[in-house]
Amino acid sequence: MLRLLIADDEKDARDKTVRCIDKLQNGFTVVGTASDGYEAYQQICTLRPDIVLIDIAMPGLSGLDVIKRVKKEALPAVFIIISSYQEFSYARDALRLEVEDYLLKPFLPADVCNAVYKAAKHLELLRLLPALQSDPSPAPQNLSIAQRMKSPLTYPFEQEKMLLDLLRFDGDPPRIDKTMEDFIHSVRENNALPGAAVDCYAILYVELCRLIADFQMEIGDVPPPAAAAEGEAYSDALEFYLKELCRQINLRLRGQSASSAFLSAAARYVKSCYRQELTLGEVAAHVGVSPAYLSTQFHQVMGIRFVDYIHKVRIENAKQIIAAQPYLKGYEVGDLVGYQSAKYFYQKFNDVTGVTFNQYRGQFLSDS
Numbered sequence: 381m382l383r384l385l386i387a388d389d390e391k392d393a394r395d396k397t398v399r400c401i402d403k404l405q406n407g408f409t410v411v412g413t414a415s416d417g418y419e420a421y422q423q424i425c426t427l428r429p430d431i432v433l434i435d436i437a438m439p440g441l442s443g444l445d446v447i448k449r450v451k452k453e454a455l456p457a458v459f460i461i462i463s464s465y466q467e468f469s470y471a472r473d474a475l476r477l478e479v480e481d482y483l484l485k486p487f488l489p490a491d492v493c494n495a496v497y498k499a500a501k502h503l504e505l506l507r508l509l510p511a512l513q514s515d516p517s518p519a520p521q522n523l524s525i526a527q528r529m530k531s532p533l534t535y536p537f538e539q540e541k542m543l544l545d546l547l548r549f550d551g552d553p554p555r556i557d558k559t560m561e562d563f564i565h566s567v568r569e570n571n572a573l574p575g576a577a578v579d580c581y582a583i584l585y586v587e588l589c590r591l592i593a594d595f596q597m598e599i600g601d602v603p604p605p606a607a608a609a610e611g612e613a614y615s616d617a618l619e620f621y622l623k624e625l626c627r628q629i630n631l632r633l634r635g636q637s638a639s640s641a642f643l644s645a646a647a648r649y650v651k652s653c654y655r656q657e658l659t660l661g662e663v664a665a666h667v668g669v670s671p672a673y674l675s676t677q678f679h680q681v682m683g684i685r686f687v688d689y690i691h692k693v694r695i696e697n698a699k700q701i702i703a704a705q706p707y708l709k710g711y712e713v714g715d716l717v718g719y720q721s722a723k724y725f726y727q728k729f730n731d732v733t734g735v736t737f738n739q740y741r742g743q744f745l746s747d748s
Contacts (some may be wrong), residue, residue, distance in 0.1 A: 382408050382409070382430045382431060382503065382739070383409055383411045383425055383427065383428070383429045383430050383431070384401055384408055384409065384410050384411065384412070384429055384430070384431045384432070384496070384596070385411060385412050385413070385414065385420070385424060385427060385431075385432045385457075386398060386401070386410060386412075386413045386414070386432075386433045386434075387414040387415075387417070387419070387420035387423075387432065387433070387434040387438065387446070388413075388414075388415070388433075388434075388435040388436075388438070388442070388462060388482075389415050389416060389437075389438045389439055393435070393462070393485070394413050396725075397433055397462075397492060398410055398413065400493060401492065403418065408496065408579045409501070409548070410425050410428050411429055412429070414702070415438075416438050416439045416440040416441070416635060417438045417439065417440040417441025417442055417443065417445060417446050418440040418441055419440075420432070420434060420438070420441070420443075420446050421441060421446045421449055421450070423507070423605060424446070424450055424451035424455060424457055425453075425455065428455070428456070429457055429458075429462065430456075430457065430458065430459070430500075430503055430620075431457070431458050431496060431499045431500070431503070432450075432457050432459050433459075433460045433461075433462060433483075433496075434456070434459060434460070434461055434462065434746075435461075435463070436461055436463040437463070443461055447459050447461075447479065450572075458503060459477050459479040459480055460479065460480050460481045460482065460483065460495045460496065460499060461481075461482045461483070462482070462483045463482060463483075463485065464483060470660060479497060480499045481495045481499065483495055483688065494537065496614075497537065498537075499536055501535065501583050501586075501618070502611075506739060512744035516551050519680075533565075534566075534570035534571055534576075535580055535583060536562075536563050536566035536570075536580070537562040537569060539559060539566055539615070540584060542559050542588060543556065543559045543560060543563060543579055543584075543626070544587060544591060546559055546624065547630055547633065548591070548633075548682060548683065548684075549645055549647045549682060550648065550651075550690065551630055551642060551643075551644035551647070552648070553627070553630060555632055556626055556627075557623070558712065559644045560623055561624065563584065564619050567580045567581070577615045578614060578615055578618060581615070581618040581619065581622055582618075584622060585618075585622065585625075588622070588625055588626070588629065591747075592629060601638070603709060604616075610671055612711065630689065633681065634675065639679040641679060641683055642668065642669055642674070642677075643668070643678060643682060645667045645685060646663050646664075646666070646667045646674060646678065646686075647682070647689070649663055649666050649667070649688055650663065650689060651664075651693055652692050653716060654690065654693045654694050654697065654717060654718050655716070655718045656718060657718065658690055658718070659679055660674065660675055660686055660687070661723045672720055674686065690729045691731070691732055692732055694717040694718050694719065694728070695717070695728060695732040697716075697717050698713050698714070698716075698717045698725075698729065699733070699740065700714055701713050701717070702737075702740060702741050702744060703744055705746050706744035707745070708743050710722055710725065710726060710737050710738075712724070713725070713737075714726075725737075
C-alpha cells in the first residue's frame with residue numbers, strides 16, 4: 381500500500397485531489413493533508429509518505445521550499461507538484477529539483493491518476509529491480525536506475541495496458557507484435573534524456589514479471605541482456621529482449637495446441653459479439669468444447685471467470701463510449717454494450733471499475 385500526502389492551501393483543490401486518489405482504489409491511501417508549507421513539511425517528516433502532491437504557491441513555506449528541505453534531509457518521498465499556468469516558471473524550477481511530475485490547474489481526475497500511477501511505477505521499479513542497477517558513474521549511460529529515475533519520463537501507459545490485455549486475453553501474435561512496436565516507438569519518440577528509454581523498458585519488464593508470476597509460468601529461454609557500455613546499444617538489446625519475452629509469455633499462455641487455442645478463440649468471440657446477449661453455452665459451441673470445460677479452463681488459464689470476462693469487455697467498451705460521448709445517459713451507454721437493464725449496467729460498472737457511472741463520467745464533463 382503506497383501512502384500519499386496532499387498539500388494545497390485551497391480546500392476545494394485538496395478535496396478534489398483526495399477524491400481522485402480514492403478512485404484509484406487498491407494500492408493507495410491518503411495518510412494526510414496539509415494547508416500550508418510548514419504543515420506539509422511536518423507531516424512529511426512524521427508520516428513518511430511515499431508520494432507527495434504539493435502546490436507550489438502556499439503560505440508559510442512554498443512548495444519549492446518544502447521540496448528543498450526534504451531533499452536536503454534525504455527523506456524518501458516522491459513529489460508531484462501542482463501549479464497554475466501563471467506559475468509555470470516555478471514549475472520548471474521544481475523539475476530541476478527532480479520532482480516526479482507536475483499538474484497544471486485546472487486538471488482532470490485522469491491527470492491526477494496518471495501522475496500518481498507513474499510515480500508508483502517508478503517506486504515499484506526501485507524496490508523490485510535492484511539487480512538492474514549499474515555502477516554509478518559520471519557517464520550518463522552508467523547512471524544507476526535510482527539516479528536516472530530523477531529525470532522526468534514519458535511512459536506509454538495506454539500501450540502497456542493494451543499489450544498486457546492482449547497477452548492475458550487475446551493471444552493474437554501479430555497484434556501483440558504490433559502493440560509492442562507501438563510501445564517502443566512511443567518510448568523513443570517521447571524520451572530524449574539519457575537512460576530514459578531504458579527506464580521505460582525496465583518498468584514494462586516489472587509488469588511482464590508480474591504477469592509471469594500471476595500465471596506461475598517458468599520463462600528461462602530468453603536471458604536478460606547484460607548492461608552494455610553504450611546506452612543506445614543497451615536500449616536496442618532490451619527492446620529485442622522484451623519482444624522475445626512477450627512471445628515466450630504468449631506461447632506459454634496459449635501454446636500452439638488445440639487445448640489452449642480455443643481460449644483465444646473464445647476471447648475473440650466475446651470481443652466481437654459483446655453487444656449481444658452471450659451465454660457460456662453459445663461461446664462453447666462456437667469454439668467446439670463443452671460449457672463446463674470452457675468455464676474451467678478459461679478461469680484456470682486466463683485468470684478470470686468467463687462471465688466476469690464478458691463484463692470486463694463490455695465495461696471497457698463503455699468507458700471508451702463515455703470518454704467520446706460523455707453526455708449520453710447511462711441506460712444509452714448500457715444498451716450500446718449489451719445491457720438491457722440500466723440498473724444492472726450501473727452495478728457491473730461499479731464492480732469492474734470501482735467507481736459509479738456518474739463519478740467516471742464526471743471527469744469528462746465540463747465544469748460549466
